Amino acid sequence: MAKTINVCIAGLGGQGVLTASDLVAEIAFRSELDVKKSEVHGMSQRGGSVNSDVRFGERVASPMISEGEADFLVVLDETQIEVNRHRLKPDGILIVPSSIPEGKLANPKSLNVALLGVLSKHLEFPESLWMAVLREFLPAKILAVNEESFRLGRL
Amino acid sequence: MKDGKRILLSGDEAIALAALDAGVALGTGYPGTPSTEILEHFSKIGGHAQWAPNEKVALEVAIGVAYANARALVTMKHVGLNVAADGFFTVAYTGVNGGLVLVSADDPGMASSQNEQDNRRYAVAAGVPMLEPSDSQEAYEFTLRAFEISERWQIPVLLRVTTRVCHSKTLVVRRDKPLSAPSPFFEHNRKGRVMIPSNARPAHRRLRAKLAEIAAFSESSDLNFETTPGANTDLGIVTSGISYQHSLEAAPDAGMLKLGLSYPLPIEKIRAFAARYKKCVVVEEGDPYIQDTLLAAGIKVVPRDEEFRFGELNVARVRCLLSGKDYTSPATPPGKPPALCTGCPHREVFSLLRDWDCIVSGDIGCYSLGVLPPFEAMDTCVCMGASIGTGLGLRHALPEKEAKRVVSVIGDSTFLHSGLTGIVEMVYNPPSTGHVVLILDNGTTAMTGLQEHPGTGRLLNGAPAAKVLPEDIVRAMGVELVGVCDPSADKEGFARHLRAYLDSGKLAVLIARHPCILSLAKQKKTSTGNTNG
Numbered sequence: 001m002a003k004t005i006n007v008c009i010a011g012l013g014g015q016g017v018l019t020a021s022d023l024v025a026e027i028a029f030r031s032e033l034d035v036k037k038s039e040v041h042g043m044s045q046r047g048g049s050v051n052s053d054v055r056f057g058e059r060v061a062s063p064m065i066s067e068g069e070a071d072f073l074v075v076l077d078e079t080q081i082e083v084n085r086h087r088l089k090p091d092g093i094l095i096v097p098s099s100i101p102e103g104k105l106a107n108p109k110s111l112n113v114a115l116l117g118v119l120s121k122h123l124e125f126p127e128s129l130w131m132a133v134l135r136e137f138l139p140a141k142i143l144a145v146n147e148e149s150f151r152l153g154r155l
Numbered sequence: 156m157k158d159g160k161r162i163l164l165s166g167d168e169a170i171a172l173a174a175l176d177a178g179v180a181l182g183t184g185y186p187g188t189p190s191t192e193i194l195e196h197f198s199k200i201g202g203h204a205q206w207a208p209n210e211k212v213a214l215e216v217a218i219g220v221a222y223a224n225a226r227a228l229v230t231m232k233h234v235g236l237n238v239a240a241d242g243f244f245t246v247a248y249t250g251v252n253g254g255l256v257l258v259s260a261d262d263p264g265m266a267s268s269q270n271e272q273d274n275r276r277y278a279v280a281a282g283v284p285m286l287e288p289s290d291s292q293e294a295y296e297f298t299l300r301a302f303e304i305s306e307r308w309q310i311p312v313l314l315r316v317t318t319r320v321c322h323s324k325t326l327v328v329r330r331d332k333p334l335s336a337p338s339p340f341f342e343h344n345r346k347g348r349v350m351i352p353s354n355a356r357p358a359h360r361r362l363r364a365k366l367a368e369i370a371a372f373s374e375s376s377d378l379n380f381e382t383t384p385g386a387n388t389d390l391g392i393v394t395s396g397i398s399y400q401h402s403l404e405a406a407p408d409a410g411m412l413k414l415g416l417s418y419p420l421p422i423e424k425i426r427a428f429a430a431r432y433k434k435c436v437v438v439e440e441g442d443p444y445i446q447d448t449l450l451a452a453g454i455k456v457v458p459r460d461e462e463f464r465f466g467e468l469n470v471a472r473v474r475c476l477l478s479g480k481d482y483t484s485p486a487t488p489p490g491k492p493p494a495l496c497t498g499c500p501h502r503e504v505f506s507l508l509r510d511w512d513c514i515v516s517g518d519i520g521c522y523s524l525g526v527l528p529p530f531e532a533m534d535t536c537v538c539m540g541a542s543i544g545t546g547l548g549l550r551h552a553l554p555e556k557e558a559k560r561v562v563s564v565i566g567d568s569t570f571l572h573s574g575l576t577g578i579v580e581m582v583y584n585p586p587s588t589g590h591v592v593l594i595l596d597n598g599t600t601a602m603t604g605l606q607e608h609p610g611t612g613r614l615l616n617g618a619p620a621a622k623v624l625p626e627d628i629v630r631a632m633g634v635e636l637v638g639v640c641d642p643s644a645d646k647e648g649f650a651r652h653l654r655a656y657l658d659s660g661k662l663a664v665l666i667a668r669h670p671c672i673l674s675l676a677k678q679k680k681t682s683t684g685n686t687n688g
Contacts, residue, residue: 022324036325037324037325038322040322041191043602047494062400062403086487
């Protein structure tokens, strides 16, 4: 994996955008890759648009993904798709809530992890690593529902 | 890097880890994006960290620690240094015994700030050496180096970081050996520490002599290094901070002089570097601080377009900057603006202020969002505490009928930060129509992420503490009408109360007290030991 992979995660404050980008960054970190993750805190977290960039590969310099250079754009809220589409490469992959079969998600709060399940199919990391990171990062109380959501996305 | 020692940290966390490894005796500051997580993380990993009521007090406490030969870290956002500036300029004269490092977290692009001032100017203005890390590894290493420089020259050091350094997570390898912590002691040094004019005059000369030595150090220090350029390149880049990382991608073949110690600048090193390239450009975010200094020193650099003074840089913007092409911001669709939470107690207050057509002198916090629809019930917002003074000024100047509609609105943490002197002013110079101050007391510093403050009854780490009540303070100051009301539980009572105060023509403070809904959720989580995914 010599090339740098750019993953942009977007949504609204409170949807778990930053948790999702933390999980992706951790996966890359445990795979011995260079990794950088960027996010913005403060006023933007009061229910407004939130996004977070994760970049990984042999060597990453800037923590931010430039316009039109995201390999993957993961959007947690339908209203935020068009707002962020310009970030995606022409041949980049868009992952959106409708990527999950309707009515299958046990808890809407785990949409972030379900969409990571979809993302995981496109990346070279083993499923066991994703599951190990979920177990370590998520509180025991919500682990089972998130594991189920991840598998649903990965189907 | 496969030695298992690497860790993934934000710049803020890396600074905290370095503070721990530097044996910092006390970390103090006031919450402010993007600096807040430094002290929170320092406390979490075992450091002694506390929130001060404001940045000026934080710096003063830190100065005391450093005078006692212990190491102190003081953190704030860029505008916080405006508040702390008084002490900052003079502690440069007195110098320190133990290391004193002040972190200024700047917010170019204003992700969560009222301006995008470039605090590198403060280093120059005060004569305080400045380090600028570009990622978490440097944030860690430069914090330790800052303490070394501070103690070697007995001078405070400014660690200047920006949003993308603070809030980006990158890899860090920790030093094998922490710094050994000095033993605190007190030694009389009245000539060096008591800045009456006869002592301050020689102190200023001592400061300039130290800076001359540090400038010589800057010329040869590995904190300022050159990268290996690609073959046949004509382009040399002088850069610092996050701009270095963007430049590495925007122009991988260019020769690069990366400045870590960016005040005092290594002018001769830069002069020699610039002379080796056909074209030399400074890539920096914010003010053209380095560029203008180099031009003044007669070093030939191509000035950048004025457009790059505004907002953050990124790889694409650096490409434009280097090519000298006209830069126009790409028209990107607007995102969803932030808003007061559903169930936020501030909502009732702003609905009322809107419906009554009040002239609202506002302040800094979540409640600044009262300016946005559906409320549009805030007319001014300048800096921490300004709601009170500005409201008084409006009352003094406006015709009586309009003056009576003026209300100052300030949050609990902001009130304790810099509202107290505003109340003193109100009592001392009362407007003829009286005045009404609304303190929106939601029991937390909400906007920056629910930090404790002297009014919450809890310390930074959640332990119980003395509780300072705003109603006690304003009564003691001599405010005639003081009331406390819950705007969520008793909407009608609150409205009646506020109406009576507005009609009274007297000096009045009404405290709207209802806990922040996010803070309640946090308290619940803390007490059950659970966290949300």
